[in-house]
Amino acid sequence: MILKAGARLRSTVCSTEIIVVKAPSGDVSITCGGAAMGDPASTEAVAAGSPAPGTGTAMGKRYVNADGALEVLCTKPGAGPLACDGDELGLKEAKPLPASD
Amino acid sequence: MNILMLLEMAADGFGERVAVGPLEGGLTYHDLRVRVGAGAAAIAEAGVERVAFVDIASEAFPLALYAAAWAGVPIAPLNYRLAPDQLADQLAQLAPVLVIAGDAYLDVVKSARPAVVMSRYEWLQACHRGHDVEAPAALMDPDDEAVLLFTSGTTAAPKIAVLRHRHISSYVLGSVEYMGAMEDEATLVCVPPYHIAGVANTVSNTYAGRRIVQLPDFTPERWLETANWEGVTNAMVVPTMLARIVETMRAHPGEYSVPSLRSIAYGGSKMPVTVIEHALELFPETGFVNAYGLTETSSTIAVLGPDDHRTALVSTDPAIRARLGSAGLPLPGVEIEIRDELGALLPIGESGEIHIRAEQVSGEYRGRASAVQGDGWLPTKDRGHLDADGYLFVEGRNDDLIIRGGENTSPAEIEDVLMRHDAVEEAAVVGLPDVEWGERIAAVVVVRDGHEVTSDELRAFVKQHLRSSKAPDVVEFRAELPYTDTGKLLRRVVRAELLGEA
Incomplete structure (x- = not known):
């Protein structure tokens, strides 16, 4: 699908929900747990799956693809994993910053 | 989003x-x-x-x-x-x-x-x-x-x-960790809602999960008492507020302390180095954060963190020591360049106009063309320079630059020196039209209670620390200086008053 920044997607196999922060220009396939993600307006919410230790999507974390063209924010946690065109998304590590306001 | x-x-x-x-x-x-x-x-x-x-x-x-x-x-x-x-x-x-x-x-x-x-x-x-x-x-x-x-x-x-929405969210996502605050954290806010910091702190503290305590009617005493009463861990102030808090604590030694306070962030206008030096002594356990940003950049774009403050305070290296007066390093995803009036990139250390590029930059005014240039950079109209490690030094508004006999002087440079004088509580420096020099340098000073100083003494003091061409041609004394409600010095008013236009 063609993604747009601000688009919200829901997993069809676990409780994960994401919002697209940065969208790649071309047509991509975003999956969660191996299944295509859907529009939250038309996709039934699924109860939380239990992720294997060390995996799973975490609330408030950002995930990126290898070239950084796709960035998503996890708005509801779940079992995951998130992938783009078959490649698993990586956690975007952020250096902690002091509160400035 | x-x-x-x-x-x-x-x-x-x-x-x-x-x-x-x-x-x-x-x-x-x-x-x-x-x-x-x-x-x-x-x-x-x-x-x-x-x-x-x-x-x-x-x-x-x-x-x-x-x-x-x-x-x-x-x-x-x-x-x-x-x-x-x-x-x-x-x-x-x-x-x-x-x-x-x-x-x-x-x-x-x-x-x-x-x-x-x-x-x-x-x-x-x-x-x-x-x-x-x-x-x-x-x-x-x-x-x-x-x-x-x-x-x-x-x-x-x-x-x-x-x-x-994309500007403000990108600022929050880029600089605030979701639920990054511990459960006991509370921030004391005295900036009004109409200031960009009043908007930014609402959303960033929501995302961090930090309780907001509002103090709309700031006095130093009330700030110190509320911070104690509410167990405040973080605070955001504009420089004039911190100056008044520092004055109050110094006038009543031992009377006030805020042991819960872990961090004080300041910004909104230039902080006199003397004020921050005193504050670091009065709050030895507190981390200080200088945040620089503009309304047009959805708040903060550069930050001088707690470690930078303490390192600079005790450093004997003048370049590191100077960082106490800097705005620190850009936030992740924010690029900063210093350019001359023709738009050419300036080398490290040279002063010019600060340019910013980032997702959080709006640069848009209603009913006008965007101030963001075709290449994505926003000219801020602020003057500054970068040091060898990328620390940003903000020298003030471009328009405030004084050009005396072909030499550029930023008012802040002279104000900083004046404020180092024991008798000076506040100082404002402006350029006035001059037939011979193009502009002459005028200083308006508020003298600290119980002190006395003459105009010649202050001129000599500046000469001793800078050079003679930067000594004010005129020094005048006033009971107070004009500020906006959020602590920005109204140079336009200072200038008009000196020219007899007020």
Whole structure:
């Protein structure tokens, strides 16, 4: 699908929900747990799956693809994993910053 | 992404934490979301295109900020201290508008005849009405207008800066960790809602999960007492406030301390180095954070952190020591360049106009072409330089630069030296027209209580620390200097008064 920044997607196999922060220009396939993600307006919410230790999507974390063209924010946690065109998304590590306001 | 999403995530992840108000009886993130839904319904019912907020900070502000986002209209927090005709003019520019106004401002607001007026009480009641309204599931366009801020107009007539949802969210996502605050953290806020920091702190503390304690009527005593009483861990102040806190603590040794305080962030205008030096001594356990940003950049773009402050304070290396007066390093995703008046990149150490590029940069004013150039860079009209490690030094507004006999001097450079004199409490330096030199340098000084100093002594003091061409041609004494409500020095007023135009 063609993604747009601000688009919200829901997993069809676990409780994960994401919002697209940065969208790649071309047509991509975003999956969660191996299944295509859907529009939250038309996709039934699924109860939380239990992720294997060390995996799973975490609330408030950002995930990126290898070239950084796709960035998503996890708005509801779940079992995951998130992938783009078959490649698993990586956690975007952020250096902690002091509160400035 | 829409800023409402930040509140939804807070309510989902830590809904039982207090978002705003006292620990006992404050509004939790869950309550906030429920009430915002009801408030949004009231806004939608009014059928307006914008919301204006004319009041001091209270829980009504975060409710209004998120409810406007939910209703899909922008909110314009206005300066409640404006003269009635100025306020009426700003409201007219926002029509058709729903105005939420504090009791003290209701008469003035009503006389401007906006579409709908609600008192603070009526607004809070409206937010109480609904129960569990569903947030709109449809895609909220990140490109929609979120917040409209009138510039303070220190140099020209106020313009309306437009911040879209994508600007503010990208600032928050880039600089704040979701639920990054510990459960006991509380921040003390004294900037008004119409200041960009008042908007930014609402959303960033929501996302971090840090309780907001509002102190709309700042006095140093009240600030120190509230910080203690509320167990405040973080605070945000403008430099004039920190200067007054420092003065009060120094005048009453041993009387005040805030042991819970872990961090003080300051910004909004230039901090005199002497004030920050004293503050570091008075709060030895507290981390200091200098944040530099503009309304047009959705708040902070560069930060000097706690370690930088302490390292600079004890360093014997002049280059590192100087960083106490710097704005630190750019936030992740923010690029900074210094360019000359023709747009050419300047080498490290040279002063020029600060240019910024980042997702959070808006640079947009209502009814005008964007200030962001084709290459994505925003010229800030602020003057500054970068050091070898990328630390940003802000020297003041470009327009304030004094050109005397072909030599460029930024007022801050001379003000910093004057403030180092024991007898000087405040100093303002401006350029005045001069037939021989193009401009001559004038200083206006407020003398510290119980001290005396002459104009010649101060001129000699500057000569000794800078060079003679930078010594003020004139030094005048005044009982106080003119500032905006948020601590920006009104140089235009200082200059006009010296020229006998005031």
